[in-house]
Amino acid sequence: MTIYDISEKAGVSIATVSRVLNGSSSVSEKTRQKVLDVMEACDYTPNAFARGLGLNTMNTIGLLCTNCSDLYLSKAVYYIEQGLRANHYDALLYCTGQDKESKENALKFLLSKKVDGIILIGSDFISEKAEDNSYIQEAAKELPIMLFDAVLDAPNVYSIASDDFQSTYEATLALLSAGVKDILFFYQAASYSDSRKLAGHKEAMSKMGLPISPSLALAFSGSLENINAMVDTLQNASKSGTTFHSIIASNDTLALAALKYAKQENLKVPEQFSIIGYNNSMLTSCCDPELTSIDNKIETLCGELITLLMEVLAGNPVPQKTMLSGELVKRGTTTF
Amino acid sequence: MTIYDISEKAGVSIATVSRVLNGSSSVSEKTRQKVLDVMEACDYTPNAFARGLGLNTMNTIGLLCTNCSDLYLSKAVYYIEQGLRANHYDALLYCTGQDKESKENALKFLLSKKVDGIILIGSDFISEKAEDNSYIQEAAKELPIMLFDAVLDAPNVYSIASDDFQSTYEATLALLSAGVKDILFFYQAASYSDSRKLAGHKEAMSKMGLPISPSLALAFSGSLENINAMVDTLQNASKSGTTFHSIIASNDTLALAALKYAKQENLKVPEQFSIIGYNNSMLTSCCDPELTSIDNKIETLCGELITLLMEVLAGNPVPQKTMLSGELVKRGTTTF
Numbered sequence: 234m235t236i237y238d239i240s241e242k243a244g245v246s247i248a249t250v251s252r253v254l255n256g257s258s259s260v261s262e263k264t265r266q267k268v269l270d271v272m273e274a275c276d277y278t279p280n281a282f283a284r285g286l287g288l289n290t291m292n293t294i295g296l297l298c299t300n301c302s303d304l305y306l307s308k309a310v311y312y313i314e315q316g317l318r319a320n321h322y323d324a325l326l327y328c329t330g331q332d333k334e335s336k337e338n339a340l341k342f343l344l345s346k347k348v349d350g351i352i353l354i355g356s357d358f359i360s361e362k363a364e365d366n367s368y369i370q371e372a373a374k375e376l377p378i379m380l381f382d383a384v385l386d387a388p389n390v391y392s393i394a395s396d397d398f399q400s401t402y403e404a405t406l407a408l409l410s411a412g413v414k415d416i417l418f419f420y421q422a423a424s425y426s427d428s429r430k431l432a433g434h435k436e437a438m439s440k441m442g443l444p445i446s447p448s449l450a451l452a453f454s455g456s457l458e459n460i461n462a463m464v465d466t467l468q469n470a471s472k473s474g475t476t477f478h479s480i481i482a483s484n485d486t487l488a489l490a491a492l493k494y495a496k497q498e499n500l501k502v503p504e505q506f507s508i509i510g511y512n513n514s515m516l517t518s519c520c521d522p523e524l525t526s527i528d529n530k531i532e533t534l535c536g537e538l539i540t541l542l543m544e545v546l547a548g549n550p551v552p553q554k555t556m557l558s559g560e561l562v563k564r565g566t567t568t569f
Numbered sequence: 570m571t572i573y574d575i576s577e578k579a580g581v582s583i584a585t586v587s588r589v590l591n592g593s594s595s596v597s598e599k600t601r602q603k604v605l606d607v608m609e610a611c612d613y614t615p616n617a618f619a620r621g622l623g624l625n626t627m628n629t630i631g632l633l634c635t636n637c638s639d640l641y642l643s644k645a646v647y648y649i650e651q652g653l654r655a656n657h658y659d660a661l662l663y664c665t666g667q668d669k670e671s672k673e674n675a676l677k678f679l680l681s682k683k684v685d686g687i688i689l690i691g692s693d694f695i696s697e698k699a700e701d702n703s704y705i706q707e708a709a710k711e712l713p714i715m716l717f718d719a720v721l722d723a724p725n726v727y728s729i730a731s732d733d734f735q736s737t738y739e740a741t742l743a744l745l746s747a748g749v750k751d752i753l754f755f756y757q758a759a760s761y762s763d764s765r766k767l768a769g770h771k772e773a774m775s776k777m778g779l780p781i782s783p784s785l786a787l788a789f790s791g792s793l794e795n796i797n798a799m800v801d802t803l804q805n806a807s808k809s810g811t812t813f814h815s816i817i818a819s820n821d822t823l824a825l826a827a828l829k830y831a832k833q834e835n836l837k838v839p840e841q842f843s844i845i846g847y848n849n850s851m852l853t854s855c856c857d858p859e860l861t862s863i864d865n866k867i868e869t870l871c872g873e874l875i876t877l878l879m880e881v882l883a884g885n886p887v888p889q890k891t892m893l894s895g896e897l898v899k900r901g902t903t904t905f
Contacts, residue, residue, distance in 0.1 A: 262598060293661075296662070300647060301637065301643060301646055301647045301650065302643045302644040302646070302647035302648075303643075304640065307637060307638045307639075307643035307646075308638040310637055310638070310643075310662075311636060311637045311638035311664055312638075314637065314662055314663070314664050315664060318663070318664070323661055323663075323682070324661070324662045324663075325629075325659055325660070325661055325662075326632070326646075326650055326660045326661075326662040327650070327654070327659075327660075328647055328650050328651060328654070346659070457851075458851045459851075459854075460851065460854045460855050461854055486851075486855070489855045490855075493855070493857060496857055515793075515794045515795075515796065515822075516855065518795075518796045518797055519796050519822075519825045519826075519829070519852065519855065519856065520855065520856065521829060521832055
């Protein structure tokens with residue numbers, strides 16, 4: 234329901250509806266009452282900015298992000314803010330943390346702000362349990378929701394993601410082709426996109442007749458700021474009898490920890506130990522040898538998200554799910 | 570001029586003014602016209618949110634940041650957003666880039682949005698040339714401006730910064746005490762806080778009777794994403810005849826590049842080559858040896874900034890300049 238619908242139903246111009254919303258004195262009391270009646274009948278609540286500015290938009294998009302200081306998510310926030318700005322939209326930022334209730338409250342809060350749309354940045358908002366995603370489906374009844382780097386099939390929800398499954402599938406095959414054995418998959422617990430990455434890895438292993446043992450999928454549950462805790466996790470796995478000569482990590486920080494682990498174990502990288510990271514971030518070049526990493530094209534993803542959002546806001550049809558391919562960028566931590 | 574002033578001048582209640590602003594039908598046409606007349610006479614423009622919500626605040630703070638994907642600035646954005654949220658304020662994010670005109674336009678834009686205050690995140694908004702800071706002084710006539718990690722002496726401008734001068738002064742003395750010679754200061758061109766850091770370094774050198782040659786203050790002007798360009802800059806300096814056996818870097822990324830340079834030159838760190846970084850970021854632990862770095866206590870700075878801003882918004886007197894001490898965190902790239 235928009236200002237246009239109200240204008241049509243009330244049989245007055247959009248300018249008149251706008252004037253009523255602004256409390257302008259140039260509208261007759263009769264016309265004003267008619268417009269207000271239609272609004273009431275349609276249960277129409279003009280958003281705060283619309284009421285203020287006489288437009289049916291506050292030209293503001295809510296950005297939800299668990300942690301905008303994360304190396305990866307901060308890039309997404311940056312590119313998305315730039316894209317919104319270029320389209321004359323403001324970005325209202327809300328960092329939720331990982332707590333489920335906090336995420337739900339944040340979404341409700343942005344709805345109450347009557348923003349024009351909401352972008353959920355990062356896959357942390359999506360759960361594999363369908364019922365845990367109902368808060369997003371509910372919100373999508375009121376305004377369009379864009380998912381960056383996650384996928385949810387629901388009305389008025391638009392997903393833009395890198396094909397994580399395919400990327401790790403191909404990376405695993407590349408390692409196996411190079412003769413690498415005993416690949417450890419090192420990922421973050423409770424991350425939707427990481428579970429997709431793990432699934433791609435498993436699929437490739439299975440295809441090559443190498444189903445992986447549970448111990449070769451190692452979850453790290455600490456802070457991404459704490460590289461030494463990641464190294465400890467790897468060392469504990471090794472001490473517990475898990476044998477691995479290669480690591481595919483679900484992000485570059487975990488991959489850096491893998492490199493640090495290999496050095497502490499005096500394993501020569503890449504000759505004795507191969508490492509593939511994910512995100513192709515600046516971290517890839519801060520170590521020696523430099524990290525081979527999967528580029529999930531974050532800037533392209535963000536650009537595509539903005540393009541789609543503008544189409545959605547203009548009322549044009551767009552695909553609900555857009556998947557872009559990643560690319561393996563080869564550097565010094567792999568032999569190929 | 571606020572909604573309260575209008576209510577007083579029109580001789581009606583605040584609720585009535587609010588109803589007029591909201592276009593409510595429960596106000597008589599006569600009262601409505603009286604309120605609108607007073608507003609016109611007072612040249613009163615209710616801010617967008619106030620008009621929408623019937624309150625005289627939008628409870629929103631504008632955050633200006635040159636680049637919120639920067640490792641350091643993204644942390645500040647995160648802590649500041651969290652602090653605002655805890656105080657029931659929204660964060661309207663605007664990334665400006667480095668262009669001067671873009672910074673000025675962004676500030677004007679946020680003023681037009683009638684936010685309650687503006688936080689300039691990072692020292693990139695301040696120039697050593699006083700006339701270049703007039704856009705901030707102008708804006709501060711309309712609302713309070715908080716500077717994070719920069720200092721400007723002007724009415725209604727509140728500066729919260731780490732004492733960069735003192736921190737590098739002490740770091741330099743620590744290196745000299747450890748017998749290190751030929752210290753290269755590696756910093757970012759056109760950064761206000763970096764120029765403070767350089768000044769502290771120079772002061773310490775001068776105090777010890779070791780005035781530095783211009784070639785030992787090396788500016789890097791490229792992107793902080795491009796570590797290899799930083800390494801090239803160091804190698805070019807070396808090839809041009811600059812001798813250095815130690816580097817104090819103005820951030821951890823530059824320090825990582827210094828470490829990479831030392832490794833490429835087969836210089837043993839820290840025995841033959843000492844390195845001190847700045848910011849004490851997660852980068853300090855992603856390399857081997859781990860980086861000695863100056864902790865400028867970013868979380869404390871952000872917390873202090875929020876506390877001060879809330880006092881300012883409540884109309885309470887606060888100091889215009891708050892300087893906090895940094896701390897040298899010793900790790901593997903120094904001998905002490």
